Amino acid sequence: MLRLRIAIAFAATLVSASLAPAQITLDADFDSGSLCLFASTACDDNGVASSVSGNIVTLVGRDNFNAGNWKWVYFRASGVAGQTVQFRIGDDFTTGSSNLNNHAMVYSYDQQTWHFFDNNQRQASLDRYSFSNNTAFTQEEVYVAYGLPYPASRVDDKVSAWSASPYVAPLGSGFGSMVIGQSPGGVDDIGRTIAGRSLYGFEITDATSTAAKQKIVLLGGTHANETVANWTLEGLVDFLVSDDLRAAQLRQRADFYVYPMSNPDGRSAGMNRTTVQEQGVDPNRVWDSASNYNGQTDIRTVGQSMRFDTGGDIDYFVDFHSTVNKNEAPYHFGYLQGSMSSSPFWQAVLDREPELITLGASLVDFTGAKFGRDELGAEVSFTFETQFMPGENTDRYLTLGENFGLAWWDTLVDHGDFNFDGVIDAADYLILAANAETDLSGLSPLEAYAAGDLDGDGRNSIEDFLQFKGVYVSLHGAAAFAAIVQGVPEPSVFCSLSAIFVLLTVARPAARPETIGPPRSPRHPDLRR
Numbered sequence: 001m002l003r004l005r006i007a008i009a010f011a012a013t014l015v016s017a018s019l020a021p022a023q024i025t026l027d028a029d030f031d032s033g034s035l036c037l038f039a040s041t042a043c044d045d046n047g048v049a050s051s052v053s054g055n056i057v058t059l060v061g062r063d064n065f066n067a068g069n070w071k072w073v074y075f076r077a078s079g080v081a082g083q084t085v086q087f088r089i090g091d092d093f094t095t096g097s098s099n100l101n102n103h104a105m106v107y108s109y110d111q112q113t114w115h116f117f118d119n120n121q122r123q124a125s126l127d128r129y130s131f132s133n134n135t136a137f138t139q140e141e142v143y144v145a146y147g148l149p150y151p152a153s154r155v156d157d158k159v160s161a162w163s164a165s166p167y168v169a170p171l172g173s174g175f176g177s178m179v180i181g182q183s184p185g186g187v188d189d190i191g192r193t194i195a196g197r198s199l200y201g202f203e204i205t206d207a208t209s210t211a212a213k214q215k216i217v218l219l220g221g222t223h224a225n226e227t228v229a230n231w232t233l234e235g236l237v238d239f240l241v242s243d244d245l246r247a248a249q250l251r252q253r254a255d256f257y258v259y260p261m262s263n264p265d266g267r268s269a270g271m272n273r274t275t276v277q278e279q280g281v282d283p284n285r286v287w288d289s290a291s292n293y294n295g296q297t298d299i300r301t302v303g304q305s306m307r308f309d310t311g312g313d314i315d316y317f318v319d320f321h322s323t324v325n326k327n328e329a330p331y332h333f334g335y336l337q338g339s340m341s342s343s344p345f346w347q348a349v350l351d352r353e354p355e356l357i358t359l360g361a362s363l364v365d366f367t368g369a370k371f372g373r374d375e376l377g378a379e380v381s382f383t384f385e386t387q388f389m390p391g392e393n394t395d396r397y398l399t400l401g402e403n404f405g406l407a408w409w410d411t412l413v414d415h416g417d418f419n420f421d422g423v424i425d426a427a428d429y430l431i432l433a434a435n436a437e438t439d440l441s442g443l444s445p446l447e448a449y450a451a452g453d454l455d456g457d458g459r460n461s462i463e464d465f466l467q468f469k470g471v472y473v474s475l476h477g478a479a480a481f482a483a484i485v486q487g488v489p490e491p492s493v494f495c496s497l498s499a500i501f502v503l504l505t506v507a508r509p510a511a512r513p514e515t516i517g518p519p520r521s522p523r524h525p526d527l528r529r
Contacts (some may be wrong), residue, residue, distance in 0.1 A: 022079035022140075024052045029192070031151035032227075034270025035075040036060040042189040044070045044092055059089040064189040064272050064279055066094040071272040071324075072225035074145040082139040082330045087144065091122055091129045094272065098122075099324045104390035105131045107175025108143045111151075116390055147322070147388040148397070150227035150234075152197055152268040155261045158234060158500040159200045167251055173305035178202045180259075183300035186276040188269040194276050197264035199298060201305050204240045204258060211420045214254045215314035215413055217306060217376060219368050222284050222299075223273050224266030226322035228386045228397050233260060235322045235401025245445035245456045246409045252420050252446075253412045259308055262302040275299075284321075287371035303371065310376055316345065317381040318404070324388060328359065332400065335361035335369065335383040343380045348407035353400065359462035416471040418450055424475055426484045432468055435460040 028035035037050055044063035051058045057077065061070025071094040077085070087105070089098040100122045106114045117131040143149075159178050162168050173180045178200050185196035205213070220233040238257055239247055245372035261267065263283055265276040275283050278296050286294035289307065293300035326333075333356060336346060341358050350356055361382060363370040372381030384404075386397060416424045418431040432452040440448035441458035452460035454467045472481045 021055065021083050022081070024055070024057060024077055024079045024083070024085065026050055026052065026077055028056070028075040028270065030076070031153050031268055032149050032270050033074050033076070034062055034225075034272075036062055036073050036190070040353055044068055044090065050075075054303055055083050056086045056088065059087060061089060062189060062270070063273065065274040065282070066272055068092055069094040071095075072146055072270060074143070074270055076141055076143050078141045080142050082136050082142045084133065084136045086130060086132045087117075088128050090131045091124065091127055093129075093324075095324060097124065097127075099326075100129045102325055102390065103129075103146075103388065106135075106145050106148060108145075109139045109141070111143050111149070112392060114145075114148055114180060116393075120390070143312065147225075148228055148231060148394055150230040150267075151259060152264040155200065155221070155264065156198065156331045157228070158237075159202070160182065160259065162204065162241055164235060165204075165455070167204055167206060167241055169203050169205070169207070171257065171305065171309040172205055173308045174201055180305045181298075183263075183301075184264045184277045184297040185265055188271065188276050189279055191270065193258065194265050194269045197268060199259075199264065199301050200261065201257070201259045201302070201309065203309075204237070204251065204256040205254070206248070209252040209420060211251075211252055211422050214316065215257070215310055216254055216318075216408070217257045217259070217314050217372060217378070218314040218318055218320070219259050219262060219302070219306075220320045221261035221267060221370075222263050222319065222368060223321060224263055224269070224271035224275070225273060227267075228388060229320040229322040229384075230260065231394050231397035232384070232386050232401040232404075233258075235398030237401070238398065239402040239405040243445060245449055246406060246413070248444075248446040249413045249449065250405065250409045252497055254408060257314075259302050259307065263298055284319075284367050286377075287368050288366040289375060291366075303375075306371075306376060308391070309390065312375060312377055314372070314376045314378045316408075317370065317376055317378035318470050319368035319383045321383055321385050322387065323385045326387070328355045329387075331355050331357055331389070332384075332386045333359050335359050335385065336380075337361045337369075337373075337382070340380050340382060345380060345407055345411045346382075348410040349404060351410070352403040352407055415419070416454060416468045418452060420450070424471060426487075429472070429484045432465065436465075437461060445508050463472035 026035065026037060028037060035050055039047045039049050041047055042062050042064060043060045049059045059163055061073050063069055069092050076251060093100050104116045104120045106116055108114045118134045120131045122129045163178050170176050170178055171180065173233055179198045179424060180201040181199045183196045183199055185194050188194050220230050237258060263275050266274055269276050274281060275296060275298065281294060283296060283299050286296050286299055287303055289303060293303055334346065334360060361369065363373060367383065369381050369383045372378040414424050416428055418428045435451040438460045440451050440453050440460060445456060448458060452464055454464040469481055
């Protein structure tokens, strides 16, 4: 009987132990990870490390570049399955504790799909920011971050995928490779050795096009913790290399020079803002060839490549950055100097993204935007700032990037220039007429367009005619359009309909050119400052 009681007691102990919550452990030793896990002067709380007590996790962020303040947190918590965890971190946040008031932290089980925490609250009286979920975690490990991470390794993967496109090519500075140099690596603020990484640059264009082209430079990843900027740039590049007809047309009219990550060391190390090589220097204040880029190897490599690849004569330069909640700009915004804010391209961006905000820029410091204007000769050069916005996930930033591409399509592409010679004239109408009422579904989108498929439905039809008429009339007038319709020689298939077309020219109002393609949202003038 005694043995039975002992056995029962032992079994009960085992059951009790198996039901007890696992001890939560923390780790941040991975790409872009950032957290103080041991006492260090790199921590923002007098060298105190992060700690765990039951289901309460007290976090301490690194204060590199911003003494006493943190700005980026990204870590893995293990042993959380079945637990409702309360996370806490001091509200000593760079740019001010109040910037945490409307923030929301994110979590993921696979580092791919991200979710916002249910409860996010700054407790000013306790100098604390807390976040948690209403329900328990469902897996043993969870990744937690201040914002949507974009690790340095993702750039490696995306460049590898983009390079498979026939419209992506190495730049001259890469000598046949997408790699234009190597970052220096080094030892970060908490003593970890950070290996150097590849610095990338590549061109997106249609090499078969003989039309005059605009030169556009795209830069990302200068600040280590500004991750959603790279999601926006990724969405733009994904569009530019896609089979979308509008992307194909745009590649006919523009050369895009892409430098996706100018500070991979800082991103890999999870730095707040800066590089590993120069941890006390803002890398967006050293874009200056005369000062040798302040000796920063990665910035110098990218800057020299941009000068060499473009010849210092470009049309547009956009430097993609991220920021936090700003009182003067409660949404994503562009810093544009003077008349640049009225450029057709930026106005097209605002047409497609009416809630974006315009702020003035001085271009005094040696920022990427100043470099674009002064050393690359850009007529329009600016910084675009995305913000970590609660509820806006990676798909939102990818779409935002695509809309940048569509804004260039709005600005640079002549809708109806079927022979790609840069003008819309009678020669384009002859192409439209020669292929009237033709099934073009077996052709690529660009080939179908070149045969008169203006609306992208796989046919050259009356709808294409009406859209072309709208464009032509807006450029040359109704009488000029009637003249080219009547002047098409017999026995063109279109000529049997020419009388109807002339009637339509007189009877129907011209379609607005901007109705070609997907509809755009109305602009909100009160948001364009």
